[in-house]
Amino acid sequence: xxxxxxxxxxxxxxxxxxxxxxxxxxxxxxxxxxxxxxxxxxxxxxxxxxxxxxxxxxxxxxxxxxxxxxxxxxxxxxxxxxxxxxxxxxxxxxxxxxxxxxxxxxxxxxxxxxxxxxxxxxxxxxxxxxxxxxxxxxxxxxxxxxxxxxxxxxxxxxxxxxxxxxxxxxxxxxxxxxxxxxxxxxxxxxxxxxxxxxxxxxxxxxxxxxxxxxxxxxxxxxxxxxxxxxxxxxxxxxxxxxxxxxxxxxxxxxxxxxxxxxxxxxxxxxxxxxxxxxxxxxxxxxxxxxxxxxxxxxxxxxxxxxxxxxxxxxxxxxxxxxxxxxxxxxxxxxxxxxxxxxxxxxxxxxxxxxxxxxxxxxxxx
Amino acid sequence: xxxxxxxxxxxxxxxxxxxxxxxxxxxxxxxxxxxxxxxxxxxxxxxxxxxxxxxxxxxxxxxxxxxxxxxxxxxxxxxxxxxxxxxxxxxxxxxxxxxxxxxxxxxxxxxxxxxxxxxxxxx
Numbered sequence: 183x184x185x186x187x188x189x190x191x192x193x194x195x196x197x198x199x200x201x202x203x204x205x206x207x208x209x210x211x212x213x214x215x216x217x218x219x220x221x222x223x224x225x226x227x228x229x230x231x232x233x234x235x236x237x238x239x240x241x242x243x244x245x246x247x248x249x250x251x252x253x254x255x256x257x258x259x260x261x262x263x264x265x266x267x268x269x270x271x272x273x274x275x276x277x278x279x280x281x282x283x284x285x286x287x288x289x290x291x292x293x294x295x296x297x298x299x300x301x302x303x304x305x306x307x308x309x310x311x312x313x314x315x316x317x318x319x320x321x322x323x324x325x326x327x328x329x330x331x332x333x334x335x336x337x338x339x340x341x342x343x344x345x346x347x348x349x350x351x352x353x354x355x356x357x358x359x360x361x362x363x364x365x366x367x368x369x370x371x372x373x374x375x376x377x378x379x380x381x382x383x384x385x386x387x388x389x390x391x392x393x394x395x396x397x398x399x400x401x402x403x404x405x406x407x408x409x410x411x412x413x414x415x416x417x418x419x420x421x422x423x424x425x426x427x428x429x430x431x432x433x434x435x436x437x438x439x440x441x442x443x444x445x446x447x448x449x450x451x452x453x454x455x456x457x458x459x460x461x462x463x464x465x466x467x468x469x470x471x472x473x474x475x476x477x478x479x480x481x482x483x484x485x486x487x488x489x490x491x492x493x494x495x496x497x498x499x500x501x502x503x504x505x506x507x508x509x510x511x512x513x514x515x516x517x518x519x520x521x522x523x524x525x526x527x528x529x530x531x532x533x534x535x536x537x538x539x540x541x542x543x544x545x546x547x
Numbered sequence: 548x549x550x551x552x553x554x555x556x557x558x559x560x561x562x563x564x565x566x567x568x569x570x571x572x573x574x575x576x577x578x579x580x581x582x583x584x585x586x587x588x589x590x591x592x593x594x595x596x597x598x599x600x601x602x603x604x605x606x607x608x609x610x611x612x613x614x615x616x617x618x619x620x621x622x623x624x625x626x627x628x629x630x631x632x633x634x635x636x637x638x639x640x641x642x643x644x645x646x647x648x649x650x651x652x653x654x655x656x657x658x659x660x661x662x663x664x665x666x667x668x669x670x
Contacts, residue, residue: 401579405557408577418610419647428649431577431613438579494656501621502660514614 183389183456185530185542188467192396192452192540194382199448200271200403201396203386205264206414213245215410219403220269220276233363236336237276240359241269243329243336244278262348263387272374274363279379284355289345292355295327300340307335337361342376356380392462393455398448399437399468407434411455425522426462426547430455432515433466433545440478442469442538465544475531475539481513482529482543485520493521519545548598551591559584560609560616564591568600573608576616585619592626599630608642608670609650617657624661631663639665 195201202219217238245267266281284292302310311331318328334341337359344356358376386394393411397403411430415423434453441449451468470478488496497517504514520527523545532540553562561573570592578584605624612620624639631637639661641654651667658665 401558409557417646419644419649421648424611424647424649427611431611435577435579435613435615498656498660501618501657502625504618514618518614 183454183463183465183544185467185528185532187389188452188454188465188542188544189532189540191385191394191454192467195270195396195452197272198270198396199273199398200269201394202270203266203268203382203394204392204410205266205383205386206392207265213242215406215413216241216267216269218409219406220271233276233361236361237278240278240333240336240361243333244280244357244359246329263354263383266379266383266386268379268382270374275374276361276363277358277374277379278361279356279358279376281354281356281380281383283348283352286347286351286353289353289355292343293345295330296341296343296357299327299330299334302334304335304338307331311335333359344376344380346380354380356383389454390456390458391454392457394453396452397450399434399441399451399453400449401435401438404434404438407453422460422547426464429464429519429522429545429547432519433464433543436515436519436543437466437468440468440470440474440541442471444469461546463544463546465542467540467542469534469538470531470541472533472537472539475541478541479529479531482516485516486525486527486529488520488525490521490524493517493525497521519543523547548594551587560612562588564588564595566595566600568603570603570605571608572606572620575610576612576619578616581613581615581619585623588619588623589626592623596626596630599635602636602638603627603630604638604640606640606642607654610644610647611650612653617653621657621660624657624663628662637663639663641665641667642670643667645669 200220202216220237220241221234261283263281265283266279268277268279270277270279299307311328314328314331330341339360339362342358342360346354346356348354356376356379358379360374393407395403395407408427408431412418412427415427418424418427437451437453438449441451443449449468451466454463454465456463456465485493485496497514500514500517526546527544529541529543532542534540548566550566551562551564553559555561555574558575558577558579560576561571563569563571605627607620627637639658641658643650643654651669654665654667658667
């Protein structure tokens, strides 16, 4: 992943206060983490915090919908793209999107069902919901789209869907739900089409991205991500997994530590986790103030020239004597990242203007 | 001297500092601001070392800690070195979960920069 790709993706998501994409096997364990993640970020817009429960509900519903419609899908490895689950918050609007593989035979049914729901009023949706619910309770019909009806009701907007054929048997089913905290959102806020979601999915998949997070970096944003990665690990004592976790923790916590704070008080940053073979690549990007760049670059340059054993000695030296910064860091984090990546580490500074630069770093573990 | 207790949180460890000389850190340590989290711990330790027990045991049983916390743990241990130099019984016990080689090695690494008896033990 090049520094250009990182910055370009960051700019693509410029309007997102929170942007989270997960590409991989969708399973229930990550739902809790996603709720925590979105709740930690929802209070910044008053109109949104009122919708807190609705957003959480729709995320769970959307997840269950993926599982419900997946059927007997081929193994992830044989697919051109892994499944997608995405949350984006732009202004007072929340988007929840998913993409998963469905058998072609289900395409028409879903298209018709969603098309029909989109023609109904809130009142009609409510009666349909009651009708389907009683049929389900009577055992007449199972899985008759109660989830979709609920999504349409709670969202208050048309459900967007998109079908991308894979082969003679399977299709990607994209579903996007929108929720607005404001009655009349600005033009910018209603700009996110399902086609752009599909394009972002392809772009991220092309780079083997497992996780993408863009937002206001703080401990509240970082902790759910660490939790999610941990839950996806084979065990928390496995050497490779644990070392990856150490790098992940240091890189994530490094963003708010060094990030430029913009006029809204936001420490804007982006984070990627890629998987290729047995390896993980962990990447971050954020603005830093230019006056800070010279020292920072000098430090990184010096660390990058050292071998793992030299880094180990330096780590021990800093452990005992290191000068701590106002946030408690001592340069130890950077040394730890580089040595754990076996020196497979890159960094880059791109000057944006007289005040700030965009800083990226990437470590392969 | 009073004890200092801190329940664990998602990003801070369980801390138990007892005037009887038993000091314990458990679970995870990755506070957003390690200076403010560890400040009361340093205050307690500097009081304790003025009038220490004959025997002091410092127990670590961690499953994850960030580099800023590693530095703090070392700084805490450095406070106890003069006690040991003056003939007091001071011991560090570093416990790690079965198979957790990374945490074991992190303990060994810390033991190399500290001049105190240091036992690394699997549990």
